[in-house]
Amino acid sequence: MIQVRDVVMRLGGGERAVTALNGVSLDVAAREVLAITGASGSGKSTLLGLLAGLDQPSEGSITVDGVEITRLGEDALARFRRERIGYVFQSFHLIPTLTATENVATPLEIAGVPHALRRARELLAEVGLPARAAHYPAQLSGGEQQRVALARAVALRPTILLADEPTGNLDSATGEQIIDRLLRMNRERASTLVLVTHDEALARHADRRVTLRDGRIVAEGRPSFAAAAAP
Numbered sequence: 342m343i344q345v346r347d348v349v350m351r352l353g354g355g356e357r358a359v360t361a362l363n364g365v366s367l368d369v370a371a372r373e374v375l376a377i378t379g380a381s382g383s384g385k386s387t388l389l390g391l392l393a394g395l396d397q398p399s400e401g402s403i404t405v406d407g408v409e410i411t412r413l414g415e416d417a418l419a420r421f422r423r424e425r426i427g428y429v430f431q432s433f434h435l436i437p438t439l440t441a442t443e444n445v446a447t448p449l450e451i452a453g454v455p456h457a458l459r460r461a462r463e464l465l466a467e468v469g470l471p472a473r474a475a476h477y478p479a480q481l482s483g484g485e486q487q488r489v490a491l492a493r494a495v496a497l498r499p500t501i502l503l504a505d506e507p508t509g510n511l512d513s514a515t516g517e518q519i520i521d522r523l524l525r526m527n528r529e530r531a532s533t534l535v536l537v538t539h540d541e542a543l544a545r546h547a548d549r550r551v552t553l554r555d556g557r558i559v560a561e562g563r564p565s566f567a568a569a570a571a572p
Contacts, residue, residue: 342370342372343368343535344367346366347366347400348398350388362384362387363555363557364401365557370533372533373548373549374524374548375549376536376551377536378544378551383555385553391403394418405421405425406425406500423497427502429487429491429505430505431507431510433478433489435493437478437479440474440475441474441475443458449461461496464493464496469488469522483511487508487519491523501532502534503536505537507520508520508543516543520543547564549563550562
C-alpha cells in the first residue's frame with residue numbers, strides 16, 4: 342500500500358540546512374494501522390506530510406496505493422490527495438466561517454458528490470454530533486472540533502487515512518473517545534491508517550509501531566516491542 346525508499350528531507354539551504362529525515366525506508370501494508378512515534382523534532386510530522394504529498398522529499402521515492410507520488414506534478418498530486426487520502430490535523434484546521442455541516446461537505450462539494458450537505462449531516466451523526474451540525478467551530482469544544490475534522494477526513498472514503506497527533510490537543514477522556522471513533526471508522530472503511538502520536542494509549546492500538554530519532558528509524562515492531570526498544 343505504501344512504500345518509502347531511502348527518503349531524505351532537507352529543510353532550508355546552505356549552512357543552515359537541517360536534515361529532518363535521513364535515509365528512511367518503510368513499508369505499510371493495506372489495512373494496517375501504523376503508529377509513528379518519537380521525540381519532538383524526530384521527523385514524525387515531516388514523514389507524514391510526505392506520505393500525504395504535502396511536500397516533496399529531497400531524495401528518495403514514495404509510492405502510495407500503486408502510484409509513485411514523488412513523480413507527480415502539482416495538479417495530479419492534488420487530485421490524488423483528494424481522491425485517496427484523508428488527513429486529520431492536530432489543530433483541526435476547520436474553516437471558522439463555515440458550520441460543522443459545511444466543513445464536512447466541503448470536500449464532497451469539490452469532488453462533485455450529489456447531496457453533499459445531506460451526506461455531511463449523516464457523517465456528523467456517525468461521529469455523534471447530529472445536534473451540533475449548525476454550529477460554527479468557535480461554538481464547539483476541542484473534542485467536537487476533532488470529530489468534525491474526522492468526519493471531513495473520511496467523507497470521500499479514502500483508501501489511506503493519515504492522522505497527525507489527533508489527540509494532542511485533547512484531555513485524556515476526550516482523547517479516548519477520539520481514539521475509539523478513529524479506529525472504528527477506519528475498520529468500517531477498511532482503510533490503511535498511519536498516525537503520528539505521543540499518546541501511548543493510541544500507539545498501543547496500532548498493529549505496528551515505528552520510532553524515529555534524529556530523522557532515522559531506530560525501532561520497529563509490535564507496539565510493546567517498539568516501546569521497549571525505543572530510547
